[in-house]
Structure formats: structure tokens, C-alpha cells
């Protein structure tokens with residue numbers, strides 16, 4: 001999932017980007033969320049500019065406020081909130097898995113992101129200047145019974 005903006009930063013979910021040292025980890029909570037994350041660069045999503053994002057435990061990211069919804073709805077939506085929803089379902093990290101995120105402004109993650117975007121969208125001539133990697137790793141579906 002990606003969206004390009006005029007500042008040439010993007011948000012992407014891809015298996016090549018792995019969580020690790022330096023990631024911020026979400027608290028254990030069935031329908032929890034991250035704290036407000038100040039983006040390294042403004043992010044334009046369908047014409048709206050955002051400086052803050054939330055990594056929500058139920059598999060989505062929202063911009064203006066955290067969100068706890070665990071029942072996905074069909075896209076495209078009319079009205080409604082802006083959302084990036086790579087894994088939207090009723091996830092529950094209370095007993096298993098890690099939900100985490102990290103922002104990058106230099107290094108191999110930006111190089112990899114730049115290569116990926118240009119591979120899939122060669123007409124963009126894209127150069128990543130910031131990347132947010134959000135990871136839902138080995139999260140179980142609600143209810144967790146173990």
C-alpha cells in the first residue's frame with residue numbers, strides 16, 4: 001500500500017521492510033493504537049495534508065486521530081475518514097506478536113523504497129526522502145485463547 005505525495009515521501013507496507021531495533025512498539029491491547037506519530041515530512045493523502053499518523057492495532061493507519069474499528073468496510077468510501085488499511089480486521093496482540101513502527105530519513109530503507117516505487121511506477125521518477133514502516137508481526141485474530 002502506498003501513496004505518493006508532493007514532498008516525495010511515502011507510506012508503504014511491504015514484506016521487504018522488517019521491524020527491528022529502534023522500532024516503537026504498541027502496547028498490548030485488543031483494539032489499541034500507537035501514540036500520535038509526528039511524521040518526518042507532511043504527507044498528502046488524496047489532497048489532504050497530514051503531519052500526524054497513528055498505527056492502529058486492528059491493521060490500519062489513520063491520520064487525524066486513532067481509530068479502533070475492527071470491522072472493515074468496502075472501498076472506495078465516500079466521506080468517511082482517510083485510512084490506509086493493509087491488514088484491517090480484528091487483530092489482538094495481547095498474547096502474541098508485535099505491532100511496531102519506525103520512520104527513516106536516510107539509509108537502505110529509503111534506497112529500497114525508491115527502487116520499489118520506480119520498479120512498479122516507472123513514470124513517477126520517484127526518490128524517497130522519508131519512509132514510515134509499520135509492522136503487524138505474527139498478530140493473532142481476536143479472541144486470543146492461548
Ligand SMILES: [Ca+2]
Nearest residue numbers: 030031090091
Ligand atoms: Ca482487535
